[in-house]
Amino acid sequence: MRFIALLIKRLAYAFGLILAVLTVNFVLIHAAPGDPALVIAGEMGGADAEVLEQIRKNYGLDRPVTEQYVTYMSKAVTGDLGKSYLLNQPVVDLILQRLGPTILLVLTALLTAILIGTLLGVYASQRPESVASGAITILSLIGYAMPVFWTGILLVILFGKVWPIMPIAGMSDPRIYGDFWTTSVDVAHHLVLPAFTLAIIYLAQYSRLSRASMLEVLSSDYIRTARAKGLAEHMVVYKHALRNALMPIVTIAGLQFGNLISGAVLVETVFSWPGLGTLALDSILGRDYPTLLGALTFSAILVIVANLLTDLTYRWIDPRLRTR
Amino acid sequence: MKKWSRRELIKAGAAGAATSIFGIPLHVLAQVARGGVVVIGTTQKPRHLNSAVQSGIATMMPAAQLFATPVRMDANWKAQPYLAERWEVSEDSRSVTLHLRKDAKFHDGKPVTAEDVKFSIETVRDNHPFKTMLAPVNAVTISDPHTAVVRLSEPHPALVLAMSTSFLPIIPKHIFDDGQEIKTHPRNANPVGSGPFKLVEFKPGEHIILERFDNFFVKGRPPLDRLIIKEYKDPASLLLALERGEIDIHSGITDPREIERAKKAPNVFVQSNSGPAIGPIIWLAFNTTHPQLSDKRVRQAINYAIDKDFILKTLLGGVHKRAVGPIVSASPFHNAKVEPYKHDLAKAGALLDAAGLKAKADGTRFGLTVDAIPGSSDMKVMQEYLKPALAKLGIEVTLRSSPDFPTWARRISSFEFDMTLDSVWNWGDPVIGVHRTWLSSNIRKGVIWSNTQNYSNPKVDELLAQAGQEMDMAKRKALYQEFQKIVVDDCPVAFVQEANFNVGFRTNVQNRPTSVWGLISPLDEMGIRKA
Numbered sequence: 001m002r003f004i005a006l007l008i009k010r011l012a013y014a015f016g017l018i019l020a021v022l023t024v025n026f027v028l029i030h031a032a033p034g035d036p037a038l039v040i041a042g043e044m045g046g047a048d049a050e051v052l053e054q055i056r057k058n059y060g061l062d063r064p065v066t067e068q069y070v071t072y073m074s075k076a077v078t079g080d081l082g083k084s085y086l087l088n089q090p091v092v093d094l095i096l097q098r099l100g101p102t103i104l105l106v107l108t109a110l111l112t113a114i115l116i117g118t119l120l121g122v123y124a125s126q127r128p129e130s131v132a133s134g135a136i137t138i139l140s141l142i143g144y145a146m147p148v149f150w151t152g153i154l155l156v157i158l159f160g161k162v163w164p165i166m167p168i169a170g171m172s173d174p175r176i177y178g179d180f181w182t183t184s185v186d187v188a189h190h191l192v193l194p195a196f197t198l199a200i201i202y203l204a205q206y207s208r209l210s211r212a213s214m215l216e217v218l219s220s221d222y223i224r225t226a227r228a229k230g231l232a233e234h235m236v237v238y239k240h241a242l243r244n245a246l247m248p249i250v251t252i253a254g255l256q257f258g259n260l261i262s263g264a265v266l267v268e269t270v271f272s273w274p275g276l277g278t279l280a281l282d283s284i285l286g287r288d289y290p291t292l293l294g295a296l297t298f299s300a301i302l303v304i305v306a307n308l309l310t311d312l313t314y315r316w317i318d319p320r321l322r323t324r
Numbered sequence: 325m326k327k328w329s330r331r332e333l334i335k336a337g338a339a340g341a342a343t344s345i346f347g348i349p350l351h352v353l354a355q356v357a358r359g360g361v362v363v364i365g366t367t368q369k370p371r372h373l374n375s376a377v378q379s380g381i382a383t384m385m386p387a388a389q390l391f392a393t394p395v396r397m398d399a400n401w402k403a404q405p406y407l408a409e410r411w412e413v414s415e416d417s418r419s420v421t422l423h424l425r426k427d428a429k430f431h432d433g434k435p436v437t438a439e440d441v442k443f444s445i446e447t448v449r450d451n452h453p454f455k456t457m458l459a460p461v462n463a464v465t466i467s468d469p470h471t472a473v474v475r476l477s478e479p480h481p482a483l484v485l486a487m488s489t490s491f492l493p494i495i496p497k498h499i500f501d502d503g504q505e506i507k508t509h510p511r512n513a514n515p516v517g518s519g520p521f522k523l524v525e526f527k528p529g530e531h532i533i534l535e536r537f538d539n540f541f542v543k544g545r546p547p548l549d550r551l552i553i554k555e556y557k558d559p560a561s562l563l564l565a566l567e568r569g570e571i572d573i574h575s576g577i578t579d580p581r582e583i584e585r586a587k588k589a590p591n592v593f594v595q596s597n598s599g600p601a602i603g604p605i606i607w608l609a610f611n612t613t614h615p616q617l618s619d620k621r622v623r624q625a626i627n628y629a630i631d632k633d634f635i636l637k638t639l640l641g642g643v644h645k646r647a648v649g650p651i652v653s654a655s656p657f658h659n660a661k662v663e664p665y666k667h668d669l670a671k672a673g674a675l676l677d678a679a680g681l682k683a684k685a686d687g688t689r690f691g692l693t694v695d696a697i698p699g700s701s702d703m704k705v706m707q708e709y710l711k712p713a714l715a716k717l718g719i720e721v722t723l724r725s726s727p728d729f730p731t732w733a734r735r736i737s738s739f740e741f742d743m744t745l746d747s748v749w750n751w752g753d754p755v756i757g758v759h760r761t762w763l764s765s766n767i768r769k770g771v772i773w774s775n776t777q778n779y780s781n782p783k784v785d786e787l788l789a790q791a792g793q794e795m796d797m798a799k800r801k802a803l804y805q806e807f808q809k810i811v812v813d814d815c816p817v818a819f820v821q822e823a824n825f826n827v828g829f830r831t832n833v834q835n836r837p838t839s840v841w842g843l844i845s846p847l848d849e850m851g852i853r854k855a
Contacts, residue, residue: 038733038772040371041453049771051453058508087528088372088508097527153560160564167570169561174531174552175361272557274530282369282529287730 010311014304021300022076022293023069029289030065036085036287037061059085072293081297082290086282091294094279099298101171102275105267106260106302108191109198114253116199117206122242124207125214136207143204148263152197152270159193166193169272194271198263202256206249213245220244246317254310258303356834356851361550364843365562365571369555372512373526375490376444377451381602384490384844385575386532386553390431391493391517392541394422394441395484396846397601397752399838401656403484406846407436407494407518407541417479417795422487424470428541430496431522438472443497445474451506456755456792457486479793481800482755489845491756494518520546520848529555546848566592566828572852574828575843579701580641586828595827596643599842600654603750603757604823605647606702608694608710612778612816614742616690620814621679626743627665627818628672629717630710636821639705643826647819649808650758652750654840657801659808665818672717689718695735695744698726703745706820710743733772747823748773752840754804755792762811763788779816 037055056062060071075082081091120140124133143151159166167173167190176186217223218241226236265277272278276295283292368382375387394408408422428436442464449458460480465473474483486492496516500509513526518541521534532553536546554571556562563582566574567589577583577594587594608630610617617623632646648664651657676682681689694710696703711721724741726732735741751757760766760773764780784807791803812819827843829836832853839845 033731033734035730035734038730038737041733041772049768051455052770054507058505083508086369086371087513089510089513089528094528098529156561156564160561160568164568168568169556169558169565169570170530170554173570174533174554175363175550269557270561272555272561274527278529278557285728287728 010308014301014308017304018297018300019073019077022073022297025293025296026069026072029292030068032287035061036289039287040085059083072290076297081294084283084288084291086286086288086291091290094291095276095294095298098274098276098279098295101273102261102264102268102277103302104187104191105194105198105273105275106257106264108195109264110202110253110257110260112195112199113202113206114249117203118210118242118246118249120203120207121210121212122214122237122245124211125218126237128211128215133211136211140204140207143200144208146201148197148201149266149270151200152194152267155193155197156270168193171274194267194273197270198260198267201263202260205252205256209249209252210245213248214241217241217245243317247314250310250313250317254307254313257306257310258299261299261302356547356849357853358547358851359549360547360852360854361552362548362573362833362847362850362852363552363554363571364573364575365554365556365565366575367556367559367562368575369528370532373515373523373532374495374509374512375493376448376495377507377512379453381575381844386526386534387493387517388490388519388841388844388846389521389534389551389848390515390519390523391490391495392428392436392519392846393489393492393494394424394487397485397488397840399840401601401840403488406489407441408487411484413795418476420474420476420483421467422472422474424472425541426470428518429539430518431516431537432496432499433539434496434498435469436494436496436518437469438466439469440494440497441472442466443501444492444494445472447495447500447506448492452491454491454751454756456759457482457491479795480755481793481795481797482753485753486756488752489839489841491752520846521551524550531555540848542848547851548847551847551850563828566830569830572830572833573843577826577828578823580643583643583826584641586826591831593829593831593836595829595836596824597654598825598827598837599840599844600652601750601752601840602825602842602844603652603655603752604747604825605650605652605750605819606706606745606747606821606823607647607817607819608706609736609744609746609777609817610815611739611741611743611776612780613739614692616679616681616692617742619679621675622681623815623818624665625672625675625679625717626714626719627815628668628675629714629719630665630818630820631667631713632664632820633667635706635709639709640702640821644702644824645822647822649812649819650762650817651754651804651808652822655750655754656797657754657804659805661805662808662812664812665815669716676717683718687718688720691720691722692742693722693724695724695726695732695741697732697745697747698728700745700747702821702823703747706745736776737768737770737772737774739769739776739778745820746773746776746817754788759788759792762807762816777816779814781810781814784810784814 037052040055041052060068084091084094120136124136127133156168160168171190172186223236223241226240265281268275268277280292280295283295370382371378373383373386373390375384392407395403396406398404407424407428409425410423412421430436445461445464449461460476460478461474462477463475499511499516500506520537520540522537524533524535526532534551536549562574565571577586586592610623612618636644636646649659649662676689683689694707696707707723711723714721736744748761749757761775762784763775764785766775767778768774787803787807791800794800794803825842834851834853835849837843837845837847
């Protein structure tokens with residue numbers, strides 16, 4: 001019961017937060033210079049004053065900003081985020097098309113980073129003075145220092161030109177149209193480079209974090225006790241130590257979800273990955289207010305959901321929290 | 325359908341007159357196998373696919389495949405029958421009768437009729453951003469289900485070109501005439517046409533998948549099973565994709581280094597000057613209301629101080645042609661006799677002296693700002709060149725950048741600029757793409773790509789008004805030749821570059837487009853040989 005009450009309270013906060021995000025974004029976007037009608041006219045190849053007026057009227061841009069805000073918010077609470085100025089399609093449809101690819105990219109990157117990063121960190125923590133540990137530390141630092149777009153471009157050159165075994169753009173090969181499995185394999189093939197690019201920076205962080213965390217846990221009394229009891233080393237490390245060492249990793253994973261989504265904007269651009277990030281970028285460049293607001297709102301929802309899931313994962317990892 | 329052998333095709337081509345398809349002699353067309361998929365890679369993002377209400381290559385390229393038009397243009401600027409089997413211009417040039425094919429069908433199986441043609445002409449006239457294309461159309465009357473008569477308020481020599489791909493797509497009345505606003509009609513993203521390909525999927529930001537329309541009215545065409553337009557965010561990845569064979573056509577390579585790289589790549593062919601009718605020109609526009617720039621001698625002085633050959637050959641790798649006037653060299657109306665401004669600093673200095681702008685003790689005369697469309701690498705290079713180049717003349721140039729297109733467009737269309745680099749396209753006929761930037765009646769605040777120079781010359785207005793109605797080709801050419809001479813001399817802009825469309829093809833792509841519209845023409849002859 002206590003858990004459900006907590007969940008309802010958190011969801012109510014989340015709803016208020018989303019409304020606040022919408023309002024702040026609406027104000028910021030409308031305060032930015034630039035006339036969307038001119039962009040639309042530019043995309044059309046130029047337009048006269050009459051056409052410009054018609055564009056403004058069609059999209060409600062001739063109304064006062066306060067009126068635009070009230071109209072927008074009253075529709076937004078019913079799930080209608082308006083029509084894209086540039087693509088002329090319902091924003092919700094556009095976002096739903098792009099949400100899947102972004103979630104797929106971000107989750108694959110996150111899981112890859114956590115899994116490989118943690119394993120490397122655990123390995124390094126067991127032999128902190130070894131050459132391998134030093135190599136992992138150096139590789140982590142390099143991975144952390146490299147800007148994500150630069151890593152992406154290097155991988156494009158490496159796997160696109162030098163050793164052309166990976167697709168370098170898009171989410172699928174439009175020449176391939178077949179059953180579910182054929183399509184899935186094709187998408188997975190296209191996912192490798194963008195997901196690895198996005199994962200690499202976080203992989204470095206998680207390996208450093210898990211190494212430090214494991215070193216601390218491995219020097220605890222209860223680990224010494226476990227070893228004294230004669231438990232096998234892999235049981236000591238993976239069952240007793242790792243579970244406790246995971247707490248900071250889960251905390252950071254939740255906190256960094258927002259960063260991961262912003263990193264996805266760059267990765268999506270380098271690899272032409274059709275996700276929310278590229279949609280947001282195109283919307284910024286095209287002054288497509290409704291789509292931009294929609295993309296930002298859905299990004300905010302993703303971060304809020306990630307934080308909620310982090311809280312739930314805490315409770316799963318640490319039984320003490322379940323009683324609070 | 326009869327299968328032609330190469331020998332038969334050559335014989336037929338040599339035999340002459342009637343043996344051509346859309347003006348292309350049969351011996352030029354390679355016989356292509358039926359089947360295959362061609363992928364075109366592009367960085368262009370279409371808003372939607374209905375070119376009746378939207379200009380721009382992004383929409384026009386897929387629209388040319390989805391919609392048939394009354395006529396299509398060949399490689400020699402000649403209109404060829406397409407949906408219209410033939411057409412007649414009345415003696416007073418105030419009406420054009422279109423005789424439509426009787427076997428043309430839309431992708432949903434409904435026949436294409438004169439009602440659809442009337443609806444499409446009225447839709448384009450009332451909604452297309454290029455108002456001048458069909459402005460003189462008073463009415464369209466229907467004589468029978470396959471005959472439409474276009475009635476004009478005045479002779480309109482640009483009409484036939486304005487009916488070509490993809491300015492006048494014949495859109496189905498039974499779908500679009502449902503009372504909804506046409507510019508925001510939901511079917512613009514999912515249209516039905518009568519062109520060689522039908523739409524399978526349009527995913528903005530990803531791809532447009534088109535499939536052969538088996539009931540296309542040109543029997544046996546298109547050979548391809550599918551034509552796919554794939555969107556890329558990054559031009560560098562696009563070229564890499566062409567080299568790897570991930571795509572078969574790169575819709576436009578602009579960077580000189582990339583053009584050189586593509587030319588050297590195995591299995592890649594670069595078609596230069598593709599789609600010459602599009603005709604983009606990059607120029608340096610002067611705000612003629614500026615205190616100093618209102619003097620023709622000052623504008624001419626700046627023009628003489630710019631070394632266009634250095635810009636084009638040294639800075640931009642020599643892949644683009646020099647522009648010398650407002651009509652591109654590929655156009656039948658181009659005046660090749662216009663005297664270009666040669667680089668001559670002494671002459672430039674003398675002109676400024678004569679204009680009363682003598683150099684001060686420190687060598688400077690006055691200052692100007694120069695803008696450029698953001699995102700264009702060519703224009704950025706030119707903008708940076710102007711600072712040291714005009715400093716030699718004593719003009720202190722301040723480079724002003726705009727964070728995005730709307731900011732630049734607002735500054736220029738509000739006349740809040742001194743000089744700007746701009747890219748303006750000819751769009752086939754001068755009435756469509758040229759008049760707008762020179763007519764004094766088109767000085768419109770807030771409208772980009774109008775006469776933002778504030779240029780006004782009654783003689784030019786008169787010449788353009790006459791040329792816009794002159795049906796005799798020779799006389800029309802003469803009028804435009806005189807117009808070009810005057811505009812170059814008045815110098816409201818300094819012409820710099822004719823941007824050349826370089827399209828990259830994999831060598832196994834057969835029957836590359838030869839129309840003056842390049843890739844924005846129907847690709848119904850194109851095939852692909854198995855690699």
